[in-house]
Amino acid sequence: PPAVHARLAARGLVKRFGTTTALAGVDVDVADGEALAVTGPSGSGKSTLLHCLAGILPADEGAIRLRGQDVSRLNEAKRSLLRRKHYGFVFQFGQLLAELPAEENVALPAMLLGASRDDATRRAREWLGRLGLSGMEGRRPGELSGGQAQRVAVARALITGPSVVFADEPTGALDQATGHEVMQILTETTRAAGASLVLVTHDEDVAAWCPRRIEVRDGHIVSRGASR
Numbered sequence: 001p002p003a004v005h006a007r008l009a010a011r012g013l014v015k016r017f018g019t020t021t022a023l024a025g026v027d028v029d030v031a032d033g034e035a036l037a038v039t040g041p042s043g044s045g046k047s048t049l050l051h052c053l054a055g056i057l058p059a060d061e062g063a064i065r066l067r068g069q070d071v072s073r074l075n076e077a078k079r080s081l082l083r084r085k086h087y088g089f090v091f092q093f094g095q096l097l098a099e100l101p102a103e104e105n106v107a108l109p110a111m112l113l114g115a116s117r118d119d120a121t122r123r124a125r126e127w128l129g130r131l132g133l134s135g136m137e138g139r140r141p142g143e144l145s146g147g148q149a150q151r152v153a154v155a156r157a158l159i160t161g162p163s164v165v166f167a168d169e170p171t172g173a174l175d176q177a178t179g180h181e182v183m184q185i186l187t188e189t190t191r192a193a194g195a196s197l198v199l200v201t202h203d204e205d206v207a208a209w210c211p212r213r214i215e216v217r218d219g220h221i222v223s224r225g226a227s228r
């Protein structure tokens with residue numbers, strides 16, 4: 001059974017797509033406040049692992065606990081609520097709503113959890129300031145640089161005070177220097193917020209921002225250890 005002391009713990013996760021076995025029995029523990037990198041080549045199962053851990057997709061087999069609570073047999077409506085309340089997400093691109101200004105993109109998850117528009121907007125502005133985006137509150141995603149847009153995405157992921165932030169190739173659309181800046185701010189702000197981070201990347205330099213890593217190949221974890 002999954003560890004009860006870990007913030008997030010999974011045992012024996014299996015996920016199939018038709019005849020493809022994307023996850024072939026994966027065990028993962030994520031400790032309180034730790035940053036864990038999930039590495040491996042394209043098609044190895046990294047994103048599928050993130051999707052199953054975060055309740056975006058139901059696993060076919062296996063068990064997942066969040067702070068000791070079994071979250072592996074929830075229906076889609078309950079998984080949706082779980083994600084909204086306990087998790088934040090940063091993807092490669094496309095998670096921001098193009099027609100909304102930055103501050104409304106950031107405020108939205110807080111409003112979906114019941115915050116008033118005024119309170120959510122005030123908190124969104126604070127987060128944008130913390131991420132170095134003062135003055136950008138009214139810009140739409142298309143009016144921001146790629147790095148600025150990812151910092152808005154980090155603010156959006158953190159505004160609800162999540163237990164775990166899941167990031168899937170968050171630097172994948174950025175040049176190396178900008179990717180570096182985004183990783184620095186993602187790891188610092190996530191740690192300062194007390195959230196754990198699960199970072200999926202095929203890039204060893206990006207993985208090195210996390211103290212610990214697991215390597216996935218063909219749906220199996222083939223190595224676990226400290227990042228270089």
Ligand code: ADP
Binds near residue numbers: 022041044046049
């Ligand atoms: P990675 O993120 O490491 O590149 P993925 O988790 O996206 O890998 O994919 C793992 C395997 O599962 C691949 O063979 C991929 O083609 C397959 N796969 C992933 N998602 C789907 C899906 N929605 N439908 C069918 N096959 C999928």
Ligand code: MG
Binds near residue numbers: 046047048
């Ligand atoms: Mg992927």
